Amino acid sequence: MRKQLMKGNEAIVKSAILAGCRAYYGYPITPASEIAEAAANYLPQTGGVFLQAESEVAAINMLYGASSAGVRCMTASSGPGISLMQEGISYMAGAELPCVIADITRGGPGLGNIASEQSDYHQAVKGGGNGCYHTLVLAPHSVQEMADLTALAFELADRYRTPVMLLADGFVGQMMEPVEFPQTAAEPHVPQWAVTGMAESRGNLITSLHMGSDDLEAHVRHLEAKYKLAEQNETRAEEWFTEDAEIVLVGYGIVGRILKAVTAEARASGMNVGLLRPITLYPFPTKHFQRLAPQARVFVVVEMSTGQLVEDVRLALNGVRPVEFLSRVGGNVPSHEEVLEFVRKVARRYLPAMTLDEEQMAHV
Amino acid sequence: MEEKKRSRGLLRVDVNECKGCGMCVEACPPKVISMSEKLNHYGYRTATYAGEGCTACGICFMVCPEPGAITVLRAVNHMAGAGGGLKAGVEGAMACASN
Amino acid sequence: MSSELIAEYEVVHGKAKSFYELYARKDELQHQTHYCPGCGHGQIHKMLASAIDELGIQDRTILVSPVGCSVFAYYYFDVGNVQAAHGRAPAVATALKRSRRGSIVVAYQGDGDLSAIGSAEILHAANRGENVTVIFVNNAIYSMTGGQYAPTTLLGQKSTTTPLGRSAENEGYPLHVSELLASLEAPVYIERVGLGDNKQIAQAGRAIRRAVENQVKGLGFSLIEVLSPCPTVWKMQPVEAQHWVRDVMEKTFPLGVFRDRTKEAKAWPAHEAPPALDRIPQILGVADEDLPAGNASLMARADDVDLHVRVAGFGGQGVLLLGEVLAEAGLDAGLEVSWLPSYGPEMRSGTSNCHVRLSREPIDSPLVTVPNVLVAMNEPSLRKFDQSVRPGGWVIYNGDAFPEDCARKDVHVLALPFTRVADELGDARAANMVMLGALLEIAGALPQASIDAALKRLVKNPRWVELDERALARGRELYRESCLEACHEG
Ligand SMILES: Cc1ncc(C[n+]2csc(CCOP(=O)(O)OP(=O)(O)O)c2C)c(N)n1
Ligand code: SF4
Numbered sequence: 019m020r021k022q023l024m025k026g027n028e029a030i031v032k033s034a035i036l037a038g039c040r041a042y043y044g045y046p047i048t049p050a051s052e053i054a055e056a057a058a059n060y061l062p063q064t065g066g067v068f069l070q071a072e073s074e075v076a077a078i079n080m081l082y083g084a085s086s087a088g089v090r091c092m093t094a095s096s097g098p099g100i101s102l103m104q105e106g107i108s109y110m111a112g113a114e115l116p117c118v119i120a121d122i123t124r125g126g127p128g129l130g131n132i133a134s135e136q137s138d139y140h141q142a143v144k145g146g147g148n149g150c151y152h153t154l155v156l157a158p159h160s161v162q163e164m165a166d167l168t169a170l171a172f173e174l175a176d177r178y179r180t181p182v183m184l185l186a187d188g189f190v191g192q193m194m195e196p197v198e199f200p201q202t203a204a205e206p207h208v209p210q211w212a213v214t215g216m217a218e219s220r221g222n223l224i225t226s227l228h229m230g231s232d233d234l235e236a237h238v239r240h241l242e243a244k245y246k247l248a249e250q251n252e253t254r255a256e257e258w259f260t261e262d263a264e265i266v267l268v269g270y271g272i273v274g275r276i277l278k279a280v281t282a283e284a285r286a287s288g289m290n291v292g293l294l295r296p297i298t299l300y301p302f303p304t305k306h307f308q309r310l311a312p313q314a315r316v317f318v319v320v321e322m323s324t325g326q327l328v329e330d331v332r333l334a335l336n337g338v339r340p341v342e343f344l345s346r347v348g349g350n351v352p353s354h355e356e357v358l359e360f361v362r363k364v365a366r367r368y369l370p371a372m373t374l375d376e377e378q379m380a381h382v
Numbered sequence: 383m384e385e386k387k388r389s390r391g392l393l394r395v396d397v398n399e400c401k402g403c404g405m406c407v408e409a410c411p412p413k414v415i416s417m418s419e420k421l422n423h424y425g426y427r428t429a430t431y432a433g434e435g436c437t438a439c440g441i442c443f444m445v446c447p448e449p450g451a452i453t454v455l456r457a458v459n460h461m462a463g464a465g466g467g468l469k470a471g472v473e474g475a476m477a478c479a480s481n
Numbered sequence: 482m483s484s485e486l487i488a489e490y491e492v493v494h495g496k497a498k499s500f501y502e503l504y505a506r507k508d509e510l511q512h513q514t515h516y517c518p519g520c521g522h523g524q525i526h527k528m529l530a531s532a533i534d535e536l537g538i539q540d541r542t543i544l545v546s547p548v549g550c551s552v553f554a555y556y557y558f559d560v561g562n563v564q565a566a567h568g569r570a571p572a573v574a575t576a577l578k579r580s581r582r583g584s585i586v587v588a589y590q591g592d593g594d595l596s597a598i599g600s601a602e603i604l605h606a607a608n609r610g611e612n613v614t615v616i617f618v619n620n621a622i623y624s625m626t627g628g629q630y631a632p633t634t635l636l637g638q639k640s641t642t643t644p645l646g647r648s649a650e651n652e653g654y655p656l657h658v659s660e661l662l663a664s665l666e667a668p669v670y671i672e673r674v675g676l677g678d679n680k681q682i683a684q685a686g687r688a689i690r691r692a693v694e695n696q697v698k699g700l701g702f703s704l705i706e707v708l709s710p711c712p713t714v715w716k717m718q719p720v721e722a723q724h725w726v727r728d729v730m731e732k733t734f735p736l737g738v739f740r741d742r743t744k745e746a747k748a749w750p751a752h753e754a755p756p757a758l759d760r761i762p763q764i765l766g767v768a769d770e771d772l773p774a775g776n777a778s779l780m781a782r783a784d785d786v787d788l789h790v791r792v793a794g795f796g797g798q799g800v801l802l803l804g805e806v807l808a809e810a811g812l813d814a815g816l817e818v819s820w821l822p823s824y825g826p827e828m829r830s831g832t833s834n835c836h837v838r839l840s841r842e843p844i845d846s847p848l849v850t851v852p853n854v855l856v857a858m859n860e861p862s863l864r865k866f867d868q869s870v871r872p873g874g875w876v877i878y879n880g881d882a883f884p885e886d887c888a889r890k891d892v893h894v895l896a897l898p899f900t901r902v903a904d905e906l907g908d909a910r911a912a913n914m915v916m917l918g919a920l921l922e923i924a925g926a927l928p929q930a931s932i933d934a935a936l937k938r939l940v941k942n943p944r945w946v947e948l949d950e951r952a953l954a955r956g957r958e959l960y961r962e963s964c965l966e967a968c969h970e971g
Contacts, residue, residue: 020772023805023812023820032765043576063764065755067579071572072605079569079602083576086563087543087584091576109566193821193847194805196812201769203761213561213577215584217540223506223555225546225564230508278845353850392490396512403518403712403719409679424510426518441679443494444686445723447516447523449530449557450500455490 021196026164026186027052027094029197030120031060033165034092037172038204039118040066041091043080045073045099048132049188050122053094074099078106078119085115086224088212090172094120096188097130097138101146107181108147111241112226114211116175118168119153120184122191125349133349134188136271139326142185143300150238152245154182154252155299159274161195167297169200174252176209178244185299187322189272189351248301255303256295257310259285263292264369265361266310268331269320270296272351277320279354280361289365299327307334316368318361320344320352340368391438392455393431399451402426406442406452415442497530499539504556515553519719521676521709521726522551525618525689529587530558532690536697542585543577545570549591550625550711551618568599571606574613582752585696586613592633593623596656600632603662607702610667612749614692615704617658620711621730628714632656635733655733659706663739669701671740675708677727681736691743699748708734773938777815779928786816786839786926789849791866793834794858794879799913802939803856804835806917809935811839814927819847832862839927854923856916858899863887875923877916895919895963902959903952911952918956 024032030053031042042057044050054070061068067084071077077093084091095103100121110117123138125131140146142155154174156167164186171182208214213222228234256274259281260266267277274295284291294310294317296303307317317339319328328343335341344360346352393415400422406429407415414435417427429442429452438456446452504511516523533542542560546552548567555562561584565573570588578586595603595617603615622640623629630640630647633655637646647655659673670692674685685707692703708730710722717725762768790807794800801822808820821836836849853874857863863878864887870876872891876883883896897919903911921927932953940946 020769020774021812022767022772023809023818032767035761035765036767041576041580060765063756064761065753067576069575069579072601075569076572076602076605079566079572080576082565082569083545083563083573084580086573087577087580089580105566106569113564189821189847193819194808195819195844195847196817199762199765199767201762201767203758205758213543213563215541215543215561215577215581215586220540220559220561223562223564225555225562227552227564272848275844275846276848282845351848353848354846355850391493398512401513401518405519405719405723408720408723424513438493440494444527444682445524445679447518447520447527448514449523449527450496450512452494453492453496454494456493458489458491 019198019201021198023194024161024197025052025192025194026158026161027122027191028056029161029165030094030168030184031056032199033168034118034172035060035064035066036200036203037090037169038206039090039092039172040064040206041081041084041089042066042068042093043071043077043084043091044093044095045071045077047096047099049124049191050094050096050099050120052191053120053122074102075105078103078110081117082106082110082113082115085110085117086113086213088208088214090116090176090206092118092120094122096122096124097126098128100138100141104141104146107145107153108149108151109226110181111145111147111151111153112149113224114179114241115181115224116179117181118171118175118184119181120168120186123185123187125347131349132188134272134351135322135347135349136187136273137323137326137347138185139299139321139323142183143330151241152300154178154180154248154301155185156182157185157270157297157299158190159271159295160190161193161197164190165197165199174248178248180244185271187271245301252298253301253303253305254297255306256293256297257306258293258295260292260294260310262290263310263313264290264315265292265364266314266317267291267293267320267361268296268317268327269293270299270327273320273322276352276354276357280357283354283358284361289361289369291361296327299330302330302334304334307331311335311339314339316340316342316364318342318344318364320357322346322351389434389436390457391436392457393436393442394453394455395429395431396451396453397422397428399448400426400428401448401451402428403447404429405445405447409441409445411439411441412437497527497534499530499533499542499559500557501559507553507556514557516550517713519710519712519722520550521620521707521711522618524676524682525616525685525707525709526554526557528686528689529589529616529693531686532693533560535690536694538585538693538697541583542587543581545574545577545586545588547588547590547594548625549594549623551589551591552625554589568594568597569602570594571599571602571611571613571615574615575606575609575611578611578613585693587616587693588613589616590618591624592617592619592621592631596632596658603658607662607668607704608665610669610701612696612699612701614696615702616689616692617704617706618709619658619706619734620709622711622714624711624714633658633734635730657734659704659739662704667702668704668740669742669746670695670703671706672738673706673708673734673736675726675731675736676710677708677723677731681727695743695746700743700746701749706734708736773813773934775813775815776928776930776934779930780814780816780926784926786811786841786924788837788839788854788924789852789871790837790854790856790920791834791849791852791869792837792856792858793832793862793866795831796833798833798858799910800833800858801835803913803917804837805939806914806932806935807837807839807920809938810927810931813931813934816840817842817844819844821847832865834862834866854920856920858912858916860884877919877923879912879916895923895960897959897963899956902955906951906955907948911948914949914952915956915959918953919960920956921953922957922960
């Protein structure tokens, strides 16, 4: 397969259509608008529907309709828009409707700014809507992953009958990298449960309403069982030089990229540093943390929010190893120099036996 | 069964469905519907056909909020071959005519 | 009672086929609706069900239930059923219909649902002329939640949240949804009907049937507003409530047809057949056969490439394009590359910059915080990034003279008035390509064929390609000349 240079946001749309997505309903917002623009360009050409909705509230409810009709569908937005979509996401999780939602995050709270932050972690991973539900959350860190994880998102959405979120920051959305795509397009299929306006689906009902307390409990338990299954089968993380890592760096999305650079430089200066990059944020790759914990002395979480991912890391480690934390927000990105400096401090504290070549460190 | 052979129409009330709102009593032009003294097992008084005088106009059906509480039938004139409506099966009619 | 007697009658008005025989989704009392005695919802349900029966569309119908007393409409209608969030039925209906064009989509909504929380969704669905049918049940109150005021509550009407009666000063005036939507261009049919007496009820039935039939014919958006009694919350006897619709409600909400373009309306065009699946990669521009093979073979293996480039300037100076051509050329030459723009308001007004990386190795971080080449297209950009340049790196600066106070001993500088050079070539806007030419000459590695290919891929206008090619060549020359000068001086 040949590669071409493409923005992450555009790669999402192309991958989605190849995966059988035939509907996009959305509302423009920086830094996600290219997704809507690409969808407006390509969906009508491929037999799909594109509609710019009057709001994110309407957009997510349109997905509710499209998904009810058994169409693979998606939307994209950023912080403030995702907040507005939470109603519909909760309804879709409750009604077990698959869809893919790309959150190309920006700064918050409120209007914040349009620069990259990772402060949508909580509203993506913990959910901002009412009720006991989760969305599955995938966190790409490259344009290739924007494409690949979009395809995976559609698969998971159908397999688990649930909304799946792609949580990407503005950098991954806006940057261009070489990317390759599958050369065949998936055939859209109509799930049995869908309401299609045809005789065979007449008996079908899409609803999130379960009046009886026992009914609702059974339903919520059913959802819970699905999430448990996803926890068993779908957690994904990338490990990078972790075999002998004493300091395990943790970060997702663009931070994962920065941490790769840090890892390389730290290793070059003699520190046993590795990177654990969660790819699924929900379900959280707890097992990876537990596996690395015995050999690691400390975990260093870096994120572009004031402490959202770090909570899950602490839960995953459950106190068996210390967790150090570095964050930048507001659109400021932790530079790899800054992280390296932090890692050196951590190393001094946790790896006392280690003699660092200070001269060498000064130059990295 | 209260219907009389000579009426043009025939009214059946399903007491399981009737909630006794009385809209049909008010709406019926020939005023052949009234409320029962007896309560159904949900405790509602139910609409009762006087047994004759129904013209099969269907107004009571239209104003009744319950989908299946009222069924209006019309005498079939075999000679004229009047048609259009569903033939009420004997069993069906018996099953519902529990007023 | 002899059975022969009964057999002489036939059913003329009976339970519609589109209703379930037994309401199995309901917990208890499965042969009764959940509506209160005398509730208008039941009457309207029956009208809709008969319309579905008469039009023969039971299999095709999708009913969207709202949140409100009619939330359980799906208990009763033996059609495809989708229950929507409060107020969102028009959005849900929009996508159902667009997803399945052969379906008949009916959104059923109360007045709180449609005219308050869902006011945006209905307005825009109507304005788009969605080919759906909306049944709007106006009972002037929030019933399900126990009688709070709605946008349609009458002036002076008491509710639990307007205990002294609705006042125009505090709650505004009753909202006239039909009139409002009839001011839009797209709707085909809008009528307000009532359930106030026999005549009104008969008319309501006809209107609902027409509204559904319009959709069957594909004519567009139809909405029927039904003034409907809620005896329970209004605290009236059913018959009294019915008359209140006619005698009181109707004064605020006059009945009638507010829009009827059914005669002029044209049926929605048939949907174009989707393209064959195997054409989709091509349509998306991702088919291998449509992508260039590249010129990786021309890259000398010995060339070690590790460019960390930061390009900075003002919007409109071609900062992003410069970076793109570089990255595209790198990809063409078989390298790993990344291109990362600054984006947002920055892009529109002031400064613009991008990060470009080219390397033999997979790119770890696409962020270039310590560039080994800085291309500064003006002085503010130079001042912003000058100090970040890696020792031994390069600064390519667009200006007559390099500002004294920016000078660093540990970096190379190529400072020239590139804009003037470009102007001489034919267009000052080609300064970015002159600077790129210099950069490429400094970096050395990339084959010319890759650069030519990248330029042609990114610049569509042949006149510009020609100019940019000359600009690139001129840039290379300028760097070589500067080397010669340096040699002579040295
Ligand atoms: C987001 C949200 N807000 C509030 C409610 C509570 N709620 C349920 S029904 C309703 C009002 C319904 O009134 P209307 O649409 O007039 O229907 P009716 O019950 O009168 O038929 C409200 C406010 C809700 N379910 N969801
Ligand atoms: S409260 Fe009013 S609207 Fe609701 S079911 Fe009862 S009568 Fe109907």
